Amino acid sequence: MASHGADTAFLTFSNVKKTYDQQTLVVKDFSLEVARGEFITLLGPSGSGKTTCLMMLAGFEDVTSGEILINGRNITSIPPYRRNIGMVFQQYALFPHMTLRENLAYPLKLRKRPAAEIRARVDEYLALVELQGFAGRYPAQLSGGQRQRVALARALIFAPDIVLMDEPLGALDKKLREQMQFEIKRLHAQLEFTVIYVTHDQTEALTMSDRIAVFNEGVVQQCAPPNVLYERPANLFVADFIGESNKLGGVIEAVEADSVSVRLDDGTRVRTLKANRTTPGAATTVSVRPEKLTFTDRLGAVGNRIQARFVDRHYVGEFIRYHFTTAGGTPLVVKSLNDGSAPHLRAREEVTLAWLPEDSQALDRPAVATTP
Amino acid sequence: MPSRSALLHALTAGEARQAAVVRRRKRLLALAFVLPLLLFILLSFVVPIGSMLWRSLYHPAVAEMIPHTLVELRQWDGQGLPGEPALQRFVEELYALNRERQSGRLAEEFNRAYAGMSSVVKSTARRLGRLDEPALATEGVATLLDSHANWRKPELWRAIERAGRVYTYDYYLTALDLEVDAEQGLRVRQDTQIYLQLYAKTLKLALVITLLCALLGYPLAYYLASLPEHRANLLLVLVLLPFWTSLLVRTTAWIALLQTNGVINTLLTGSGLLDQPLEMLYTSFATVVAMTHILLPFMILPLYSVMRGIDPSYLRAALSLGARPLPAFARIYFPMTLPGLSAGTLLVFIISVGYYITPALVGGTDGQMISNIIAFHMQRSNNWELAAALGSLLLALILLLYWLYDRLVGAGNIRLG
Numbered sequence: 120m121a122s123h124g125a126d127t128a129f130l131t132f133s134n135v136k137k138t139y140d141q142q143t144l145v146v147k148d149f150s151l152e153v154a155r156g157e158f159i160t161l162l163g164p165s166g167s168g169k170t171t172c173l174m175m176l177a178g179f180e181d182v183t184s185g186e187i188l189i190n191g192r193n194i195t196s197i198p199p200y201r202r203n204i205g206m207v208f209q210q211y212a213l214f215p216h217m218t219l220r221e222n223l224a225y226p227l228k229l230r231k232r233p234a235a236e237i238r239a240r241v242d243e244y245l246a247l248v249e250l251q252g253f254a255g256r257y258p259a260q261l262s263g264g265q266r267q268r269v270a271l272a273r274a275l276i277f278a279p280d281i282v283l284m285d286e287p288l289g290a291l292d293k294k295l296r297e298q299m300q301f302e303i304k305r306l307h308a309q310l311e312f313t314v315i316y317v318t319h320d321q322t323e324a325l326t327m328s329d330r331i332a333v334f335n336e337g338v339v340q341q342c343a344p345p346n347v348l349y350e351r352p353a354n355l356f357v358a359d360f361i362g363e364s365n366k367l368g369g370v371i372e373a374v375e376a377d378s379v380s381v382r383l384d385d386g387t388r389v390r391t392l393k394a395n396r397t398t399p400g401a402a403t404t405v406s407v408r409p410e411k412l413t414f415t416d417r418l419g420a421v422g423n424r425i426q427a428r429f430v431d432r433h434y435v436g437e438f439i440r441y442h443f444t445t446a447g448g449t450p451l452v453v454k455s456l457n458d459g460s461a462p463h464l465r466a467r468e469e470v471t472l473a474w475l476p477e478d479s480q481a482l483d484r485p486a487v488a489t490t491p
Numbered sequence: 492m493p494s495r496s497a498l499l500h501a502l503t504a505g506e507a508r509q510a511a512v513v514r515r516r517k518r519l520l521a522l523a524f525v526l527p528l529l530l531f532i533l534l535s536f537v538v539p540i541g542s543m544l545w546r547s548l549y550h551p552a553v554a555e556m557i558p559h560t561l562v563e564l565r566q567w568d569g570q571g572l573p574g575e576p577a578l579q580r581f582v583e584e585l586y587a588l589n590r591e592r593q594s595g596r597l598a599e600e601f602n603r604a605y606a607g608m609s610s611v612v613k614s615t616a617r618r619l620g621r622l623d624e625p626a627l628a629t630e631g632v633a634t635l636l637d638s639h640a641n642w643r644k645p646e647l648w649r650a651i652e653r654a655g656r657v658y659t660y661d662y663y664l665t666a667l668d669l670e671v672d673a674e675q676g677l678r679v680r681q682d683t684q685i686y687l688q689l690y691a692k693t694l695k696l697a698l699v700i701t702l703l704c705a706l707l708g709y710p711l712a713y714y715l716a717s718l719p720e721h722r723a724n725l726l727l728v729l730v731l732l733p734f735w736t737s738l739l740v741r742t743t744a745w746i747a748l749l750q751t752n753g754v755i756n757t758l759l760t761g762s763g764l765l766d767q768p769l770e771m772l773y774t775s776f777a778t779v780v781a782m783t784h785i786l787l788p789f790m791i792l793p794l795y796s797v798m799r800g801i802d803p804s805y806l807r808a809a810l811s812l813g814a815r816p817l818p819a820f821a822r823i824y825f826p827m828t829l830p831g832l833s834a835g836t837l838l839v840f841i842i843s844v845g846y847y848i849t850p851a852l853v854g855g856t857d858g859q860m861i862s863n864i865i866a867f868h869m870q871r872s873n874n875w876e877l878a879a880a881l882g883s884l885l886l887a888l889i890l891l892l893y894w895l896y897d898r899l900v901g902a903g904n905i906r907l908g
Contacts, residue, residue: 177807177811178810178811179807179810198810199807199810199811200810200811200812200813200814200815200816200819201813202811203813204811205811205812206807206808206811208804208807208808209804210802210804212802212804212805212807212808214805214808214809214823214827215827216826216827225809225812225814225822226812226813229812229813229814229818230813273812274811277812277813283811
């Protein structure tokens with residue numbers, strides 16, 4: 120098993136399982152192959168097992184069964200201090216009794232590097248995160264964003280094979296968080312290290328990652344590049360978790376090469392892309408992104424149409440959100456760019472909404488229908 | 492003319508007055524809330540300590556009993572015997588004291604100033620008492636000088652003159668094992684030197700106790716801090732349990748354990764490990780063991796609460812950076828627990844320096860500390876002035892140590908939680 124990915128995969132999780140209480144699995148059969156220099160995000164709600172996977176990789180938690188390989192070598196029995204993995208913690212974990220220089224020099228001193236080299240390297244990495252002149256300060260004397268940059272520099276300075284980041288931006292406000300996302304991406308492009316990044320923030324995951332593994336209840340639901348994850352979610356959980364989606368219940372009537380026709384609960388017939396529901400007669404959920412629904416009928420004969428009644432509209436700024444309900448009572452959301460084309464609607468006005476078949480997918484349908 | 496907006500943004504005199512009234516009212520209200528505590532602290536803390544400091548320097552007893560003699564003695568140059576008027580005044584005042592049955596008090600005071608004077612004063616007072624008033628004026632001085640050889644010694648009269656001073660630092664000299672000699676001035680006391688030794692022993696015992704508490708408390712606090720919260724709370728109750736049993740019970744329990752035919756000796760001799768029982772009770776060993784037991788919670792609690800606050804990710808960070816567990820502990824975790832260790836050390840040390848009950852019960856003569864000798868002077872020898880001087884020196888010592896601690900470690904570094 121380890122051999123087949125040895126030349127391509129740098130880091131491999133192979134059928135990893137983890138239980139804390141010998142009864143329930145927190146991580147169920149996790150497998151993932153990561154190439155050198157890749158930026159992988161583990162995304163999921165809290166308690167979905169993503170942080171546990173990170174901790175097993177770092178060596179702070181044992182693996183119940185399965186293997187974790189780096190460069191083809193099983194590391195599960197190697198103690199954390201010999202794994203050569205850098206880690207950025209949520210609360211930074213900068214040593215409060217050491218100056219920035221001492222914090223950054225610490226891993227190098229442990230590796231018995233000569234003092235001159237340590238000095239030069241600390242200066243280099245302080246410059247890298249734009250904190251020249253702060254070497255003598257203590258962590259308490261820095262702002263949140265500066266501490267985050269030091270934590271990053273400390274995790275990178277000893278040139279680790281892999282850098283782990285456990286919700287590193289969780290403690291920052293929105294503006295700083297966006298700045299730091301950019302900063303991390305810049306460093307990643309410059310130094311070409313491999314990143315395993317854990318977050319529950321889907322926007323962060325979409326903007327930063329090469330690939331995202333979406334976790335739920337200890338199982339990876341889908342592992343794919345951001346655009347695939349957003350545009351072709353593998354199941355309803357992913358469609359729901361990543362971004363927003365309109366969910367229309369229905370039954371599959373006919374199956375074609377790469378599309379299916381579905382009769383919706385209110386009787387409307389639509390055509391949509393195939394996903395994980397492909398048998399005629401099966402219950403399905405047709406998922407459409409709010410920005411793909413339009414008011415106009417410009418889509419022509421190929422477009423799907425549905426009748427809906429206007430409920431209210433929310434002014435967000437760069438776009439406007441319209442809320443509708445279908446005849447069957449399903450809520451629908453339309454996001455329209457605030458570019459002057461957004462219509463003014465009267466209360467309870469009936470409109471026709473349309474979308475292209477390739478902008479929707481037939482996904483699984485939960486046993487209990489989610490009608491509000 | 493100020494602009495319109497400047498007028499709008501400025502405070503009018505009326506508004507400023509109103510704001511000041513509101514602030515004053517809030518301050519008064521706050522003061523009313525803390526007033527009971529302030530009064531309590533004043534009465535139970537500031538006043539007693541002030542009174543102790545005052546009493547160690549103010550000693551009017553002799554001056555009140557023989558005021559006129561002391562006035563005359565002030566004229567005397569300290570060479571040879573004092574003049575006739577001084578002796579005559581003394582004879583009259585001693586005679587008066589004897590008739591009021593107060594000469595015993597004077598005897599006690601003189602005895603303190605000049606050893607062996609207690610019986611001399613009493614017998615002289617009796618002899619003078621047999622004379623009548625006219626005879627006192629003519630034969631009084633002769634009777635005095637006849638009744639004991641001490642009355643003819645200049646050093647006795649010098650001692651009486653010193654003891655008669657209302658404000659005196661003599662008790663501090665005694666507490667420091669010093670005395671003033673007419674020829675040599677200040678010198679180390681010739682007859683007995685006990686107090687400096689006792690201070691040194693007190694500090695040594697307190698240090699040993701503090702060290703033991705730290706050695707025993709640190710691993711336990713670390714273990715507690717590593718447990719899940721509910722289990723740690725349960726075990727913490729066990730740490731606190733000794734607080735809820737009487738101090739006397741806990742100390743007496745040590746007597747039962749340590750005495751010659753106690754539990755430990757019975758076990759040791761019964762199992763054949765020892766032929767003779769160990770003498771453990773009434774030694775400084777007993778003081779150290781019992782006090783370590785009693786003061787341990789004061790070390791564990793601040794350590795525990797500081798360790799609880801340390802995020803486990805610090806140690807993890809150190810491990811991920813390549814540190815082995817022990818160096819990571821020494822370089823990262825231990826320095827972060829120093830505030831708790833400082834607080835615990837300071838608490839235990841200061842409490843044990845002034846501890847009284849436990850050494851009194853289990854310490855014997857070997858395990859006595861300075862507070863026991865202070866209690867002795869309060870209760871037995873009735874020398875409150877010396878007790879006050881010893882107590883003030885103890886206070887000064889603790890303040891000095893705290894100042895040193897602040898210089899070396901920094902008092903801002905202390906954290907109780």
